[in-house]
Amino acid sequence: MHNILDVENLFIAFRGLVALNGITFSVQAGEIFGLVGTNGSGKSTFFNCVNKLYKPQRGRIIYKEKIDLLKLPAHKMAELGIARTFQNLELFPHTKVIENIMVGLHPRLKIRRFLSNLSPKTFIRSWNWDKDEAFKILDFLGISRFHARLVAGLPYGIQKLIELGRALAAKPELLLLDEPSAGMNEQETRELARLIKLIREEFECTIILVEHDMNLVQSVCDTLCVLDSGNIVKIGKPEEVTRDPKVIKIFLGEDEGAQAGRG
Amino acid sequence: MRTFTIKLGKRKICFSDRMIKEEEERRWWILPLIVLVYLLPRFVGDYTIYLLSLLAVNIIGAVSLDILCGFCGQLSLGHAAFLAIGAYTYGIFHMTFHQGCIISLLLAGLSGALLSLLIGIPSLRLKGLYLAIATMGFTFIVDEAVLFFSTWTHGVEGFRVSRVFDLDFVQLKSGTTDFYYFIYTLVILIVIFSRFLLHSKLGRAFTSIRDSDVAAEVSGVNLLFYKVLAFSISSFFASVGGALMGVVIGTISPEDFDILLSINYLVMLVIGGMGSVYGAVIGAIFITFLPEWITNLRDAFLPSGTDVSVLQLLIYGLIILIFIVFEPNGVYGRWLVIKAYFKKFPFNEKKIGRVAWILRWR
Amino acid sequence: MLIIDGVINGVALGSVYALVALGFVLIYKATKVINFAQGEIMMVCCYICYSFLVYFHLSFIPSFMLAIFFGFLLGSILERFFIRPLIGYPILPIVLATIGISMVLQAVAGLIWGFEPQKMDPFPATPYDLGKIVISPVHLWTITITVALIILFFFFFRYTLLGINLRAIAEDILGAMASGIPVRKMFNFTWGMASAISAIAGVLVAPIVFLHPHMGAVGLRALPAAVLGSFGSIPGAIVGGLVLGLSETLAGLYFPKEIKDIFPWLVLFLVLIVKPEGIFYRYEQKKV
Numbered sequence: 001m002h003n004i005l006d007v008e009n010l011f012i013a014f015r016g017l018v019a020l021n022g023i024t025f026s027v028q029a030g031e032i033f034g035l036v037g038t039n040g041s042g043k044s045t046f047f048n049c050v051n052k053l054y055k056p057q058r059g060r061i062i063y064k065e066k067i068d069l070l071k072l073p074a075h076k077m078a079e080l081g082i083a084r085t086f087q088n089l090e091l092f093p094h095t096k097v098i099e100n101i102m103v104g105l106h107p108r109l110k111i112r113r114f115l116s117n118l119s120p121k122t123f124i125r126s127w128n129w130d131k132d133e134a135f136k137i138l139d140f141l142g143i144s145r146f147h148a149r150l151v152a153g154l155p156y157g158i159q160k161l162i163e164l165g166r167a168l169a170a171k172p173e174l175l176l177l178d179e180p181s182a183g184m185n186e187q188e189t190r191e192l193a194r195l196i197k198l199i200r201e202e203f204e205c206t207i208i209l210v211e212h213d214m215n216l217v218q219s220v221c222d223t224l225c226v227l228d229s230g231n232i233v234k235i236g237k238p239e240e241v242t243r244d245p246k247v248i249k250i251f252l253g254e255d256e257g258a259q260a261g262r263g
Numbered sequence: 264m265r266t267f268t269i270k271l272g273k274r275k276i277c278f279s280d281r282m283i284k285e286e287e288e289r290r291w292w293i294l295p296l297i298v299l300v301y302l303l304p305r306f307v308g309d310y311t312i313y314l315l316s317l318l319a320v321n322i323i324g325a326v327s328l329d330i331l332c333g334f335c336g337q338l339s340l341g342h343a344a345f346l347a348i349g350a351y352t353y354g355i356f357h358m359t360f361h362q363g364c365i366i367s368l369l370l371a372g373l374s375g376a377l378l379s380l381l382i383g384i385p386s387l388r389l390k391g392l393y394l395a396i397a398t399m400g401f402t403f404i405v406d407e408a409v410l411f412f413s414t415w416t417h418g419v420e421g422f423r424v425s426r427v428f429d430l431d432f433v434q435l436k437s438g439t440t441d442f443y444y445f446i447y448t449l450v451i452l453i454v455i456f457s458r459f460l461l462h463s464k465l466g467r468a469f470t471s472i473r474d475s476d477v478a479a480e481v482s483g484v485n486l487l488f489y490k491v492l493a494f495s496i497s498s499f500f501a502s503v504g505g506a507l508m509g510v511v512i513g514t515i516s517p518e519d520f521d522i523l524l525s526i527n528y529l530v531m532l533v534i535g536g537m538g539s540v541y542g543a544v545i546g547a548i549f550i551t552f553l554p555e556w557i558t559n560l561r562d563a564f565l566p567s568g569t570d571v572s573v574l575q576l577l578i579y580g581l582i583i584l585i586f587i588v589f590e591p592n593g594v595y596g597r598w599l600v601i602k603a604y605f606k607k608f609p610f611n612e613k614k615i616g617r618v619a620w621i622l623r624w625r
Numbered sequence: 626m627l628i629i630d631g632v633i634n635g636v637a638l639g640s641v642y643a644l645v646a647l648g649f650v651l652i653y654k655a656t657k658v659i660n661f662a663q664g665e666i667m668m669v670c671c672y673i674c675y676s677f678l679v680y681f682h683l684s685f686i687p688s689f690m691l692a693i694f695f696g697f698l699l700g701s702i703l704e705r706f707f708i709r710p711l712i713g714y715p716i717l718p719i720v721l722a723t724i725g726i727s728m729v730l731q732a733v734a735g736l737i738w739g740f741e742p743q744k745m746d747p748f749p750a751t752p753y754d755l756g757k758i759v760i761s762p763v764h765l766w767t768i769t770i771t772v773a774l775i776i777l778f779f780f781f782f783r784y785t786l787l788g789i790n791l792r793a794i795a796e797d798i799l800g801a802m803a804s805g806i807p808v809r810k811m812f813n814f815t816w817g818m819a820s821a822i823s824a825i826a827g828v829l830v831a832p833i834v835f836l837h838p839h840m841g842a843v844g845l846r847a848l849p850a851a852v853l854g855s856f857g858s859i860p861g862a863i864v865g866g867l868v869l870g871l872s873e874t875l876a877g878l879y880f881p882k883e884i885k886d887i888f889p890w891l892v893l894f895l896v897l898i899v900k901p902e903g904i905f906y907r908y909e910q911k912k913v
Contacts, residue, residue, distance in 0.1 A: 051481055078483025090478035092471060103471045107483035109464045130464070166482065338717050385897035391856075392659050392720060396848050397897060400890030407887045526724060533721060573735045580728030587718045587725065588710050 003065055004029040004174055004206045005050075010059035012049060019045040021230035022059065027223075032200060033208045034217040034238070037227035038250060043210040044087060046227075047176050051077055051084055063174070078107040083172035085163045087179040087210075093152040097143070100151055100162055101134040104169030108133075137165045140202070141195075156183050168199065174206050175199065181213045189213060193220045214251075218242060226250065300447050304440040313438050313511075318551040319446040320508045325531040325543035326457050327500035332529070333538035334466060335493035336473025337387070341398025342501055342528045344405040345375045347520035349502025350509040351409060351416050354424045359415070364429045368506050375502025376495040383494040387487055390476065394494075402522050409517045421516040424509040437511045446507060453500060457540045460496075469493050470538070523576075530579050533586045536593025545594050553578070629758055631878050632871065637764035638833075639870020640771035644826035645847035646854065646862035647778075648819035653856055654795035655815040658708065658719050662727035663823055664844020666703075669730055670696040670824030671831050671840065672738050675745050685747040693824045700820025704813050727841060734838040746832040767829045774825070775863060782859070791815060795857075849893035855903030864904070 005027040012020045020042045027033045035043050048054040050061060052074035061069040063080060072080075083104070092100050109130065138144040141161045146154060151162060160180065167175060177196070181189045193216055200207055211217045217224060218238045225235040226247050233250060234241050241247055304312055328342050349371040357367040386397035409416045416422055426437040428445065435442040460466045468489045471479035480486055509515045527550060535546025557574050565574075590597055645663060652660045674692035677683045683691075707726055711719050748762040782788035793801040794811050802808050823844065834843055850869040854861025869889055877885035884891070896903065 053477065053480075073485070074480045075483050075485040078481065084481055086478070086481075090475045090481075092474035092478070095470065095474065099467060099470075103467050103479065103484075104482050106464065106468060106471075166478070170482065332717070336715075336717060338720060382894070385894065385901060389901050392716065393852070393897065393901070395659070395720065396852060397893065399845065400849070400887075400893045404887050404890050407883050411883045526728070529721060529724070570735075570740075573732050573740075576728050577732030577736070580725045580730075580732060583721055583725030584707060584729070587722045588707070591714070591718055 002028060004063065005208075006060075006062040006065065007046075008060045008062070010046070010049060010056055010061065012045060012054060012056035012059075018230050020049070020056065020059075023227070023230070023232050025225055025232060025235055027206060027208060029206055030200070030204070031206060031222040032196065032220055033206070034221035034224045035208060035210045035227060036212070036214070036217055036224065037233075040229070041227040042230045043227055044178055047084060047178055047208075047210060050082065050176065078170050078172075081171070081173035081205075082176065083167035083170045083174070084176035085160075085167050085178055085180065087182060089159055089163050091151050091159060091163055091166075094150055096148055097151055097154070097162055098131065098134050098138065098147040101137055101165045101169050102130050104137075104166035105130050105133055107170050134165075134169060137169050140168070141165050157188055160184075168203065171203065172205050174208070175203075177207060177209045179210055179212060181211065181216050189216050192216065196220050214242065297451060300451070301444065304443050309438060312440065312443050314551065316437060316443055316446055316511045317508075318547060319443075319450045320504050320511055321528075321531065321547040321551050322450050322544050323453055323500060323504035323507065324528050325535070325547040326453055326540055327497045327504060328528045329532055329537060329540055329543040330457060330460065330469075330500070331493050331497035332532060333540075333543070334461060334469040334473065335490060336470075337490060337493065338392060338395040339398045339494070339497075340395050340522060340525045340529075341382075341401045343520045343522060343524035344398065344402040345379065345498045345501035346505030346508060346524065347405050347409060347515075347517070348375050348378060349505030350424070350515045350520070351422065352502065353506030354422045354509055354515060355415055358422075358424060368503060371506035372499040372503040375505075376499040379495045379498035380491065383491045384487070387490040387494065398525075399522065402520075402525060406517050406521060409520075417516075419516055419518075421514040422509075423514050424512075426510055426513045428510050437513065446511075449503075449507075454540060454544065461538075461540065465489075465492070473538075526579065530583055532593070533583055534593055536595035536597075539595050542593045542595035549594075627878060628875075631875050633758070633760055633764050633768075635871035635874035636867065637767040637870070638830075638874055639867035640767050641826050641830045641843075641866075642847040642850045642870045643863040643866025644771060644774070644822050644829075645844045646850040646866045647859065648823045648826070649848065649851045650854070650856060650859060650862040651791075651815055651819045651822075653851075654859075655791060656708070656812055657716065658723065659848075660816075660819070661720060661723040661845070662703070662730060662841075663819070663847075664841030665727040665730035665734075666696060666699055666820045666841075667823035667827035667830075667844050668836075668838065668840040669699065669734055670820070671745065671827035671836055672734055674824075674828050675743060675831075675836055676738075678745070678747070689747075689828055692828060693821050696824030697817040697821040700816040700818070701813050703820075704816035708816070709809065709812070731838050731841065738838070740838055742835040742837040745828075745836045747828075748832060763829075763832045770825065770829065774822070778859065787814070846889040849889045849896065852893055853896050853903055855905040858903075858905040861903060861905035 003026045007026070008024050009022045010020050010024070011018075011022045023042075023046075035046065037043050045054060049056050050069060052069070052072070056070065059070075063069050063082070067080065069077070069080075077083075092103070135144060135147070138147055141164065143158055143161050143165070146158060146162075151159060154162075160183070164177075164180070167177075180196070181192055184192060196207060196209070197220060199205070209217065209221065221238050223236065224238045224241040226233040226241060228250050234244050234247050303315070307315075324342065324346060328339070331337055331339050352371040352374045353367045356362045356370050357364060362370070382397055382401050383394070386393040410418050413419075428435040428437070428442060430445075433441065435445050461470075468479065468484045471482065471484055472486060472489060476486055505520075512519075531546030531550045532543055533546070534549050535544065536542030554571070554575060557578060558571055561571055561574055586593065592599075645667065648663050649659065652658060652663075670692045673695045674688045677688035677691055678685065681688075703726060707722055708719065711722060746763070748766060752759045752761040753765060782792060790801070790806045790811055791814070793804065793806060794808055794815075798808060801811075826844075827840070830843060831840075834840060847866060847869070850865035851862050852865070853868060854863070854865030869892055872892065873885060873888040876888050900906075
């Protein structure tokens with residue numbers, strides 16, 4: 001299996017405003033794929049389409065070369081191994097951190113597993129299974145000391161990690177990160193880059209990043225895709241893409257684009 | 264790390280907030296409370312035992328509503344309808360068809376659960392208050408249906424239900440201590456079940472729907488399935504409670520199950536606090552004894568002609584408003600805040616006015 | 626000519642439902658809240674009109690106008706003191722608060738005016754004879770006033786600044802705030818307007834159902850009309866109300882009384898099962 005995600009002619013419009021204009025691309029298994037573009041270019045909309053929070057009018061999204069995601073309901077995504085974080089953090093504010101993470105475990109807690117643990121010893125042990133798994137995620141992210149705190153009082157950076165933890169709890173094969181570096185300074189962004197690469201190794205998953213921070217994207221991504229007003233401008237390796245004059249024009253404007261092209 | 268220093272004479276002693284231990288929730292009070300519940304009948308008179316049996320029914324009703332509204336965040340105005348369904352199903356199966364008490368009780372619960380599927384599935388498909396509207400309509404329909412089928416339900420004249428709950432080895436007559444033990448055993452089991460539910464995978468799915476249905480869906484929670492499941496569990500217990508209400512009181516008629524009863528249970532949750540089961544119990548205690556207090560109030564202050572039910576309506580409405588604006592987490596919520604305050608003392612933060620006010624809702 | 630009578634009755638009842646549903650929809654569109662106290666506001670304003678008629682011996686038109694004005698005031702006051710403190714709260718407590726308001730209003734009305742049903746029928750009793758059709762003044766006035774209001778609202782929402790502001794808030798609150806629209810004042814105005822509309826509906830329906838503190842339940846019967854009209858749309862509320870009123874009256878001709886009593890709720894379930902989004906549904910996306 002080569003491509004974990006094939007997007008074909010995805011088109012979605014909101015009452016006349018075209019968000020995605022029939023885009024087509026593929027994401028290879030195991031790579032870190034970056035989706036960049038200016039505001040309103042359709043990046044988060046794309047994620048919402050994958051997650052079935054929005055319904056595109058046309059197009060297909062094929063997962064693992066055989067499953068058409070658009071035919072499935074939204075809650076099946078987690079079962080299939082697709083997890084996502086949100087730009088505006090959808091956390092449960094007045095619940096403990098560990099319980100936020102445990103929600104992410106939902107697709108993994110099947111009744112079959114529970115019933116198969118019917119011998120008394122494993123039954124009692126499995127009672128704490130979800131807590132143990134959640135702690136593993138918290139340890140991995142380095143935030144176990146907050147496990148019993150309510151999410152509401154915690155700093156923004158920690159909350160972002162909790163959101164990430166909830167996505168990771170589902171042991172995803174495809175992880176969608178929506179602007180993970182929003183609100184972070186340079187040092188935190190570098191930590192984040194390191195963390196993203198670590199996640200790819202530890203969890204053996206593919207990561208798609210929607211991002212604004214070009215430094216992060218260049219240091220971390222294997223493939224970069226630039227969107228503008230719902231169309232793909234360029235897709236390829238980060239070094240090539242960032243030197244493309246069209247891309248520079250989008251981000252920096254006409255004159256500077258010309259200058260950068262020359263320089 | 265913050266420090267707090269006190270001076271004892273010439274010495275200074277430093278405390279730091281690192282010294283506050285993270286305690287696991289200590290549940291030492293559960294066993295003594297259960298013992299107290301079982302010992303109580305020895306010290307009180309018959310009328311109080313009757314009131315306490317009524318309280319037990321109210322606790323079952325409040326806890327079952329908490330599962331739907333508190334855990335899952337879905338507003339339902341139809342609790343009275345399920346109590347009615349439970350009461351009449353029990354009455355019909357036990358009195359008219361002469362089935363055993365336990366069987367009738369179970370059938371009452373199951374009929375409530377089944378009917379909840381009927382109205383839950385269409386209305387919970389959408390996000391928003393459709394369940395509230397649908398359950399309100401359902402209450403009106405059930406009330407009318409009870410009148411329409413009065414050959415079975417005896418309509419307005421009232422359906423007399425045997426106050427003896429007959430387990431084959433022992434007869435339990437409502438109002439006696441034995442019956443009290445029986446019904447409170449049920450209550451305790453239901454409360455324990457609900458607490459386990461809250462901390463289980465199901466409970467987490469429910470609360471995630473309440474707090475952020477987007478995050479829940481993305482984490483794999485099938486919204487319709489879990490909302491309907493919460494509704495049917497809630498309705499099952501509500502119907503069981505309704506059946507027991509019939510046994511405790513002895514007569515049931517449609518006026519007992521109007522929409523005011525649904526609001527009654529909602530007020531219990533508002534007072535006690537939603538989502539914690541303990542809040543439902545506290546609210547039930549409060550509301551069960553409230554009519555007595557209102558009557559006493561009325562006798563003391565107002566001309567004796569004043570209808571108690573009007574005062575009840577007024578006071579319930581005011582309670583809802585006052586609690587929602589000032590104490591939205593209910594009594595139990597306030598208790599948790601007080602506990603947390605003492606745990607952190609003297610390192611409590613002073614919250615800036617408006618922030619505290621917005622963070623108040625759970 | 627039973628059918629014709631039924632149709633006229635139905636359209637009149639439907640007009641009342643349409644007005645109340647309009648009140649629900651206006652408040653819902655602006656503030657995302659279902660105001661369960663709408664029926665009780667209607668009831669209180671009706672009692673106010675009654676009081677002016679009976680105790681102050683004013684004639685009908687001034688009493689009616691005063692009742693409408695009082696309705697506007699009542700809506701504003703309720704919003705300012707009970708709903709505004711709850712801005713930012715999730716929906717459940719706000720809706721519970723409106724339920725609390727409805728209970729308090731019922732109790733206060735009962736304490737002030739008593740629980741005996743009162744008759745308030747300011748319209749002449751003799752029916753107008755329009756050739757083949759005989760129509761009673763109540764129904765004629767109800768339909769006329771409702772049509773007049775609908776036309777008024779059409780122009781209001783389309784051509785006045787206030788109406789456009791209200792539509793802006795209903796679409797996108799942040800955008801409206803950014804455009805300098807005073808959102809809180811608009812919320813207040815919406816509640817006032819919706820309550821004034823309820824006042825009109827109440828006076829129009831009082832001759833049929835009699836005036837008593839539990840009259841608010843009639844208002845609740847308009848909720849299925851709002852659901853039928855997809856809750857977010859003003860023409861939807863009106864059409865929903867008319868459909869509901871018409872079908873309820875016609876059903877009353879052919880089915881037993883019990884069915885007619887709960888007819889709106891049966892319609893509600895039918896809508897929820899068949900087309901829960903209502904007939905005026907426009908596909909809305911939640912922005913995540």
